[in-house]
Amino acid sequence: MNRLESNPKVPYVVGSKSPTAVAINSASKAGEWIKSRLGGIHELNTKQSPHDLVTDVDKGAEAMIRKLILTHFPDHDILGEEGVAPGAAASAAALSQAGTSDYLWIVDPVDGTTNFVHGFPFFCVSIALAYKGEVIIGVIYDPMRDELFVAEKGKGAYLHGQRAKVSGDGVLAESVVAVGFNPDRNFALPTNLRGLNALSGEVRSLRAAGSAALHLAYVAAGRLSGYYEVGLNAWDVAAGALIVAESGGRVTDTAGAPYNLGVRHLVASNGHVHQELLDVIQKADATGL
Numbered sequence: 001m002n003r004l005e006s007n008p009k010v011p012y013v014v015g016s017k018s019p020t021a022v023a024i025n026s027a028s029k030a031g032e033w034i035k036s037r038l039g040g041i042h043e044l045n046t047k048q049s050p051h052d053l054v055t056d057v058d059k060g061a062e063a064m065i066r067k068l069i070l071t072h073f074p075d076h077d078i079l080g081e082e083g084v085a086p087g088a089a090a091s092a093a094a095l096s097q098a099g100t101s102d103y104l105w106i107v108d109p110v111d112g113t114t115n116f117v118h119g120f121p122f123f124c125v126s127i128a129l130a131y132k133g134e135v136i137i138g139v140i141y142d143p144m145r146d147e148l149f150v151a152e153k154g155k156g157a158y159l160h161g162q163r164a165k166v167s168g169d170g171v172l173a174e175s176v177v178a179v180g181f182n183p184d185r186n187f188a189l190p191t192n193l194r195g196l197n198a199l200s201g202e203v204r205s206l207r208a209a210g211s212a213a214l215h216l217a218y219v220a221a222g223r224l225s226g227y228y229e230v231g232l233n234a235w236d237v238a239a240g241a242l243i244v245a246e247s248g249g250r251v252t253d254t255a256g257a258p259y260n261l262g263v264r265h266l267v268a269s270n271g272h273v274h275q276e277l278l279d280v281i282q283k284a285d286a287t288g289l
Contacts, residue, residue: 019137020137020139020150020152022068022069023069023129023139023150024141024148025068026064026068027125027126027127027140027141027148029068030109030141033061033064034061034109034116035143037060038119055117058109059082059109061109062080062082062083066080075103076129077098077103078104078106079105079107079234081109081235091264092262095234102131104129104130106127106128106130106135106239107126107127107128108125110123111125111126111211111213111214111235112213112214115211121144121145122209123144123210123211124213124214124217125143126140126236126238127239128239135239136152136242137153137239137242138157138238138241138243140213140216140217140240140243142217147159149217149243151220151243151246152246156246156247157242159217159221164222165222165247166219166247166248166249166271167225168272169225170273171273172202172204172226173202173204175226175273176203176205176225177203177206177225177228178218178219178226179192179195179199179207179227179228179229180208180210180215180232181208181210182231182232191230191231192228192229192231195286198280199277202276203226207224212232212266213237213239214240215268216240216251217240217243219244219269220243222270226267226268226269226270226273227269228254228266228267230254230265230286230287231265232263232265234262237259238261240268241266245259248270248271249268249271250268250270251267251268252266253287253289254266254278254282254289255287256275256278264288265287265289
């Protein structure tokens with residue numbers, strides 16, 4: 001894989017033929033194309049609910065990313081959001097089938113599609129690479145801000161080539177925490193609302209910007225101190241979970257068990273406020289478990 005300087009003041013360096021370089025290149029090219037299509041959607045459909053959107057841009061971006069990855073790694077497998085039927089059961093089945101792969105790329109071509117459709121500039125490309133079920137590379141690219149978040153297992157996380165670091169907030173009362181409004185109106189949304197209601201009285205402020213991957217990237221960058229959501233999929237969080245962990249944060253399920261690709265109910269934080277977050281969510285019966 002690529003060479004990474006141990007000195008946090010030295011810019012991040014990527015070898016041109018590494019899987020990290022391929023992930024960065026794929027996310028960057030797809031992101032720029034997505035940005036160019038803002039306001040130019042030709043096909044808009046719904047998936048599991050009227051609130052769960054998919055566009056021709058999502059499909060085109062995923063096809064582009066697949067082609068770029070397979071050009072370099074034709075023997076690797078790819079799990080992409082647009083190739084999976086909607087719903088928790090279909091997601092779990094797709095992940096189970098893909099989990100037999102040694103090398104598995106996990107791709108969300110547009111995380112924050114509803115934002116993209118409405119011109120709200122908070123969406124991104126998320127690409128992760130897992131080796132035998134463990135995420136080893138995570139890349140998130142925000143084309144609207146031209147921000148690239150990159151992490152490799154055991155080598156730290158980087159933003160703009162400089163080391164990313166979680167916030168130093170020590171208590172929830174001083175923390176800004178993100179939450180999500182999941183499109184699953186029958187199970188996930190009511191559960192998330194219980195958690196949101198409980199957290200609202202415990203934190204400095206809440207945010208719900210509509211992209212799980214970018215929420216995680218913002219935790220890694222110290223812009224948020226925590227993030228909670230029930231009903232997520234592997235492609236929503238695989239890259240972001242590694243980026244948070246490599247920035248010094250903590251990622252678990254809502255019961256506090258360590259993150260793995262099968263986790264759908266997620267808590268991420270700077271580590272300092274993690275137990276407080278878990279306690280509030282569990283007390284509110286908002287774990288989803």
